[in-house]
Amino acid sequence: MHKIYFMWKVFFIIICIFFCENIYSQSINNNADYIRGFPNKFRTSYDVKNYDISLDFDFNSKSIKGVCKVFFKLLGDLDTLQIDLYENMTIDSIVVDNQLLDYFRYRGAVSILHAFRKSSDNLNLITIYYHGEPHVAIKPPWDGGFVWSKDKEGNPFIGVSVEGVGASLWYPCKDLLSDKPDSVKLRALLPSDLMLVSNGQLREVVLMDNNKTLYNWFVGYPIVNYNVTFYIGKYVHLKDSMQTVDNNWLSLNYYVLNYNKDKAIKHFNQTKKVINSYEHYFGEYPFLRDGFALVESPYAGMEHQSAIAYGNSYKDGYDGYDYSQIGLKEDYIILHEAAHEWWGNSLSMDDLSDMWINEALATYSECLYVELNYGHEMYNRYVNAKRSYMLNDKPSFSAKYFNQMGSFDMYYKGALMFHTIRNVLQNDSLFFNALKQILIGYKYKNISTEVFIKEFNLLTKYDFTDIFYEFLGHTERPLLSYKCVNKKQNVSCRLNWVSDNPNFVMPIEIESKGTRIRLDVKNTRNMFVIKDTEASEIKFLKENLFYFKK
Ligand SMILES: [Zn+2]
Incomplete structure (x- = not known):
């Protein structure tokens, strides 16, 4: 590209970003969050179909080297395309059709300058070579980032969790929750005594020279960016299976540290009962081909699609504490995170401001599990015990497109709100049908707060709009x-x-x-x-x- 033209383009795009910021981010301190959250035309003019990520790890320097191929469909002609990657990660090159492309970076946005032309149904491909030391999490999974730790035998035990902070912390992507790729490939080379576990199916394990092994994983369903993850450890793989509500066979995979094998075999027995219960209310487990997995992680837990992070030490409740406050023995991480396979992973939030949909309904799903297995009286006790966890510190809804999370009350107040709504409606078949129909209608898709409430009202034939906003749009509860x-x-x-x-x-x-x-x-x-x-x-x-x- 001609140098003067290039400079002019850079100037124009930065002006655009600043102009947009002045309009939209007056009350937002961190404009990096706005750039992350706002669906500008450089992002909405293309639809990501697949990420193909190859990684190399350096455990000593806590760094990664990666190649990310982004396959996408153009929705119109585009001269500038935005990809996101944290500023601390270095881009080595960006290539299209063997041609090195010009780009410039502002905050987390990487603006790629190229005449992308919509000509046929063929997918476009951008390849990004990058490296760096990804941000390390201080308190995972709540603050997000990499965890480079060791198991108790001194072996590397590594993972990453990025809900909220965003997947662009470690791989280049269109970091908008509303654009789920249809599939993801992730491969990495590791010392042969370690194993890499990721989402979906393990397609290939290749023994290489120098005592290294190549792991090749494939996610065969749409997946929201922050759910793409990996775990490295000295794992053993425990296999089981169960029949689903629709009489299909679902593979259950448990990747546990080798010295926890016996504990895990016994402890993970409860998984089938949990999946059975959620299928009773919400229909068949949504990622049948990829299977269900619990993967021992160096942090408490996270609902990574078909590869749930499990870090609850094989204890009852939450790390041995009776989180239910009613003596429930179930493992809280399995109970809560498995519910996200329906609420959050199959049906996903459109924007971080819609996160309450994931958390209120995953938390309410726990309550339904209790009702199905222990009766209505225990359900009432379980849901009402959630009152003591409420903070009433700020609304559970947050500003749209600013990549901001609402109050943690979205979990507890959110579950209590659905409990209240069910009692106001006084028609369980309408109530449960509404939840199930929304899951069916938005299977593998995204849903916003406004659309969720509209659909729920239509299906229940009752206008709950004011109730949703009173509970979640304000700091206090009614x-x-x-x-x-x-x-x-x-x-x-x-x-x-x-x-x-x-x-x-x-x-x-x-x-x-x-x-x-x-x-x-x-x-x-x-x-x-x-x-x-x-x-x-x-x-x-x-x-x-x-x-x-x-
Ligand atoms: Zn959750």
């Missing part, structure tokens, strides 16, 4: 304020919701002398007269709804 007094042979109850939305309406149920009565409570004070009873006979069904205040 509180029910109430006072009931005797008035001759009747009872007069003053009821109102204390909520951020002045028009908030949500029905509640009370019980009087064994009869259930439904009352439409608003944000403003309403008086309800309950006939032929006494105040002491009025029972508020607190376990069915979310929060109460006298």
Whole structure:
């Protein structure tokens, strides 16, 4: 490319990025997050079909050297195409059709200058050669990054987890959650005493010279970028299988450190019951060809598609702690992360601001597991125990396209919200059908907050919009304020919701002398007269709804 033209293009694109930032990121401190999150035309004009990643590791310098082939379909002609890669990673070259391309970098964006022309149905290919020391996680999986650790016998035990921080931390990609590649290949060369585990199917293991082994993995389904991962360790592979709800055979694969083999065989027995339970509500396990896997990881856990990170030390609950608070013995990591195969991995968030869909429904799935296996009373206790984990620190929804995560309340308040919604609807078949139909309609696709709520309302034939926003769009949860007094042979109850939305309406149920009565409570004070009873006979069904205040 001519040098003056190149300089002009760089100037134009930087101006564009700055201009967009001024418009969209006035309240955002970190404009790198905006550049990561915003679907500008340099990213939306192409659709990624496949990533083909080859890696070489240097354990001593904690660095990687990689080649990433990006296969994509152009949606229109494009002269600048944006790929994302963290600034600390060095790009050695970018090649199209044996031609070295010009590019420039601004924050995490790599703008590739080339006349990409939409001519046929053929896929385009960009090959990116890169190397560097990827960011190391301080507290994985919550802050994201690489973990270079050793197992207790001193062998390398390595992994990566990047939800939120983004996959471009370690491989060049279009780091937008809304563009899932249809498949991913990942291969790496390792010392032969170690094993590399990744998502999907192990297609090839090739013994090479110098005591090295090449591992070749393939993911045969759409996969969201942050779910692509690898694990390196001295693993043994335990194989099992189970029949799915649709009578297919699902392979179960457990990759565990060699000295934990006996513990794992016993402990992972519970997996089938967990998968069976989720299939009961949500339909067949969505990644049948790739199988289901738990992979021992040097961090607590993460829902990596068909290769779930397992770091819960083969203990009950969460690292031996009764996280359920009701004495449930199940391994919390298996229970929670397996639910993400439906909520998060098959149906995926469109943007980080939609992450509540993954977490609220994975957490609510745990509750459904408890209901199916231990009954409704235990379900009520399990879901209501989640109240104690709420922070009420900020909304669970976050700003769209700014790569920002909402409050951790999306887990607990989110699950309690679905519990409340189910009790407001009072029609379990409609409620469960709505969840299942959304999973079917968005299988392997992405869904936004707005579309999820719209679909849920249509399927349940009830407008829950205000309830979703009141619970998750605000810091506080709605509180029910109430006072009931005797008035001759009747009872007069003053009821109102204390909520951020002045028009908030949500029905509640009370019980009087064994009869259930439904009352439409608003944000403003309403008086309800309950006939032929006494105040002491009025029972508020607190376990069915979310929060109460006298
Ligand atoms: Zn989760």
